[in-house]
Amino acid sequence: xxxxxxxxxxxxxxxxxxxxxxxxxxxxxxxxxxxxxxxxxxxxxxxxxxxxxxxxxxxxxxxxxxxxxxxxxxxxxxxxxxxxxxxxxxxxxxxxxxxxxxxxxxxxxxxxxxxxxxxxxxxxxxxxxxxxxxxxxxxxxxxxxxxxxxxxxxxxxxxxxxxxxxxxxx
Amino acid sequence: xxxxxxxxxxxxxxxxxxxxxxxxxxxxxxxxxxxxxxxxxxxxxxxxxxxxxxxxxxxxxxxxxxxxxxxxxxxxxxxxxxxxxxxxxxxxxxxxxxxxxxxxxxxxxxxxxxxxxxxxxxxxxxxxxxxxxxxxxxxxxxxxxxxxxxxxxxxxxxxxxxxxxxxxxxxxxxxxxxxxxxxxxxxxxxxxxxxxxxxxxxxxxxxxxxxxxxxxxxxxxxxxxxxxxxxxxxxxxxxxxxxxxxxxxxxxxxxxxxxxxxxxxxxxxxxxxxxxxxxxxxxxxxxxxxxxxxxxxxxxxxxxxxxxxxxxxxxxxxxxxxxxxxxxxxxxxxxxxxxxxxxxxxxxxxxxxxxxxxxxxxxxxxxxxxxxxxxxxxxxxxxxxxxxxxxxxxxxxxxxxxxxxxxxxxxxxxxxxxxxxxxxxxxxxxxxxxxxxxxxxxxxxxxxxxxxxxxxxxxxxxxxxxxxxxxxxxxxx
Numbered sequence: 001x002x003x004x005x006x007x008x009x010x011x012x013x014x015x016x017x018x019x020x021x022x023x024x025x026x027x028x029x030x031x032x033x034x035x036x037x038x039x040x041x042x043x044x045x046x047x048x049x050x051x052x053x054x055x056x057x058x059x060x061x062x063x064x065x066x067x068x069x070x071x072x073x074x075x076x077x078x079x080x081x082x083x084x085x086x087x088x089x090x091x092x093x094x095x096x097x098x099x100x101x102x103x104x105x106x107x108x109x110x111x112x113x114x115x116x117x118x119x120x121x122x123x124x125x126x127x128x129x130x131x132x133x134x135x136x137x138x139x140x141x142x143x144x145x146x147x148x149x150x151x152x153x154x155x156x157x158x159x160x161x162x163x164x165x166x167x168x169x170x
Numbered sequence: 171x172x173x174x175x176x177x178x179x180x181x182x183x184x185x186x187x188x189x190x191x192x193x194x195x196x197x198x199x200x201x202x203x204x205x206x207x208x209x210x211x212x213x214x215x216x217x218x219x220x221x222x223x224x225x226x227x228x229x230x231x232x233x234x235x236x237x238x239x240x241x242x243x244x245x246x247x248x249x250x251x252x253x254x255x256x257x258x259x260x261x262x263x264x265x266x267x268x269x270x271x272x273x274x275x276x277x278x279x280x281x282x283x284x285x286x287x288x289x290x291x292x293x294x295x296x297x298x299x300x301x302x303x304x305x306x307x308x309x310x311x312x313x314x315x316x317x318x319x320x321x322x323x324x325x326x327x328x329x330x331x332x333x334x335x336x337x338x339x340x341x342x343x344x345x346x347x348x349x350x351x352x353x354x355x356x357x358x359x360x361x362x363x364x365x366x367x368x369x370x371x372x373x374x375x376x377x378x379x380x381x382x383x384x385x386x387x388x389x390x391x392x393x394x395x396x397x398x399x400x401x402x403x404x405x406x407x408x409x410x411x412x413x414x415x416x417x418x419x420x421x422x423x424x425x426x427x428x429x430x431x432x433x434x435x436x437x438x439x440x441x442x443x444x445x446x447x448x449x450x451x452x453x454x455x456x457x458x459x460x461x462x463x464x465x466x467x468x469x470x471x472x473x474x475x476x477x478x479x480x481x482x483x484x485x486x487x488x489x490x491x492x493x494x495x496x497x498x499x500x501x502x503x504x505x506x507x508x509x510x511x512x513x514x515x516x517x518x519x520x521x522x523x524x525x526x527x528x529x530x531x532x533x534x535x536x537x538x539x540x541x542x543x544x545x546x547x548x549x550x551x552x553x554x555x556x557x558x559x560x561x562x563x564x565x566x567x568x569x570x571x572x573x574x575x576x577x578x579x580x581x582x583x584x585x586x587x588x589x590x591x592x593x594x595x596x597x598x599x600x601x602x603x604x605x606x607x608x609x610x611x612x613x614x615x616x617x618x619x620x621x622x623x624x625x626x627x628x629x630x631x632x633x634x635x636x637x638x639x640x641x642x643x644x645x646x647x
Contacts, residue, residue, distance in 0.1 A: 021402030
């Protein structure tokens with residue numbers, strides 16, 4: 001009976017391991033390079049950060065503000081909140097009526113401003129790449145904020161759905 | 171901003187890492203002995219030491235300022251002097267020849283070429299993913315980089331970062347964000363080159379460390395195979411570039427095991443154990459999973475060392491481990507007690523709830539399913555040629571061998587892999603979060619943290635190609 005020697009089996013085992021690794025590396029490299037041919041199309045976070053630039057400069061460093069957006073109705077849609085927080089740091093955002101983020105206690109005092117961050121992919125098409133499509137399905141707006149906002153005065157409209165309101169003294 | 175600035179900003183901390191590692195390395199050896207291992211370790215030791223220094227500076231001074239770089243320079247000068255004194259003393263005594271096996275003239279050319287090619291491809295992959303996602307993935311900007319921005323941008327209000335991340339693991343340790351902020355302060359501006367370069371350094375230091383350590387202890391062929399297995403894990407490169415802390419914590423896990431094994435063959439007593447304690451504490455300073463690792467190391471080491479070496483030697487080794495872990499452990503305690511919020515997984519426990527989760531068999535079923543299936547796919551391998559399956563066949567083909575003097579350290583390394591997995595299992599069982607979501611969002615990353623340690627332990631256990639080709643495994647009787 002034809003028998004493969006042990007040393008040949010060992011050599012075959014090593015060769016197989018090396019070939020699998022080589023194949024995996026080459027395959028992954030081709031896939032990665034293929035998916036990243038147009039680097040400019042994937043810089044969506046910097047694009048999203050740019051919409052906060054003016055607001056970022058207008059807020060003082062040690063400030064805490066309320067934040068509301070059109071995605072934060074459920075707790076698992078906090079992407080926009082975290083990206084806004086990333087862009088506006090070191091201003092502390094406290095999500096308004098959602099579970100995205102809350103400040104238990106802060107030495108910065110009580111928030112006096114509300115940042116409203118609404119998303120419209122018709123004006124900013126890159127938003128469709130940045131957030132899951134389901135986020136843009138029609139859903140009732142944050143009713144509590146809408147009611148609350150009637151009591152607030154708009155301080156400034158920064159464009160792209162970004163507005164700042166001042167909380168009433170009451 | 172020129173790419174030269176990030177490199178310059180890392181030089182002081184890499185030098186601290188190298189000098190500290192060299193000062194604690196086996197004294198009988200030349201400063202250039204085991205250079206590849208030292209260089210890879212310098213990345214971890216340097217970032218851990220520097221981040222602790224910067225954190226303490228921020229706590230004492232009240233904000234991140236450039237004064238901290240004077241402290242770094244003083245530390246470099248101090249370590250340089252210490253090393254010079256050690257070397258001067260050594261020149262009187264007989265210095266051991268470099269034990270690092272020189273690459274043979276008739277070395278494994280094919281393996282070296284494949285390793286070189288896969289390394290190059292991995293670097294290209296890493297860079298192209300980084301160019302696509304310069305801000306990293308979700309956790310990078312929602313946890314790690316946002317904190318770095320806070321430390322750099324907010325001056326004396328930096329402690330408010332705990333408010334920013336109130337719902338996103340505000341108790342996570344600070345090695346990565348402090349290191350990023352430190353480099354931004356060094357170059358005087360924010361650039362995504364810094365977090366990307368830190369991710370690159372940790373990813374390839376991990377591959378380099380495992381390759382160099384296995385080569386040093388088991389021969390070049392075995393070392394290159396270990397390195398190839400890591401380079402052939404697409405998720406390691408992909409996730410490394412995402413700027414999360416899982417790859418850095420994985421580096422510290424395997425560094426601990428490597429240093430435990432290096433200790434077994436060193437003449438200078440316990441120096442490697444001090445470094446091992448440092449590496450374990452650094453893992454705890456990187457991510458909370460490292461705290462479990464540190465605790466397990468201090469539980470498993472005495473048990474295994476007493477059984478293998480006896481009480482007297484075990485106690486001396488334990489003291490050295492503790493001495494290494496204490497400084498970084500102290501910084502971690504300061505952070506946890508003074509700044510960090512309560513851990514969300516701990517906060518979600520209560521006697522009734524915890525008992526209910528522990529007795530809920532459906533949770534065991536779900537978690538077991540993940541533990542049994544994901545180890546073969548977490549690396550994003552081709553389903554037909556998943557590397558863990560190949561490694562099982564490889565193990566059966568070549569057989570295992572452990573040198574007598576390495577029994578203790580190898581047992582600790584293997585036990586750490588097993589008990590860390592058990593620990594993770596019960597973290598999921600007791601998780602207050604939605605279990606399916608928790609597993610989906612974190613399980614692969616936890617396996618990746620352990621993967622370099624598993625690969626290192628595997629190639630320390632399995633016979634080398636040279637051993638296998640000389641003698642066939644003895645059939646069990």
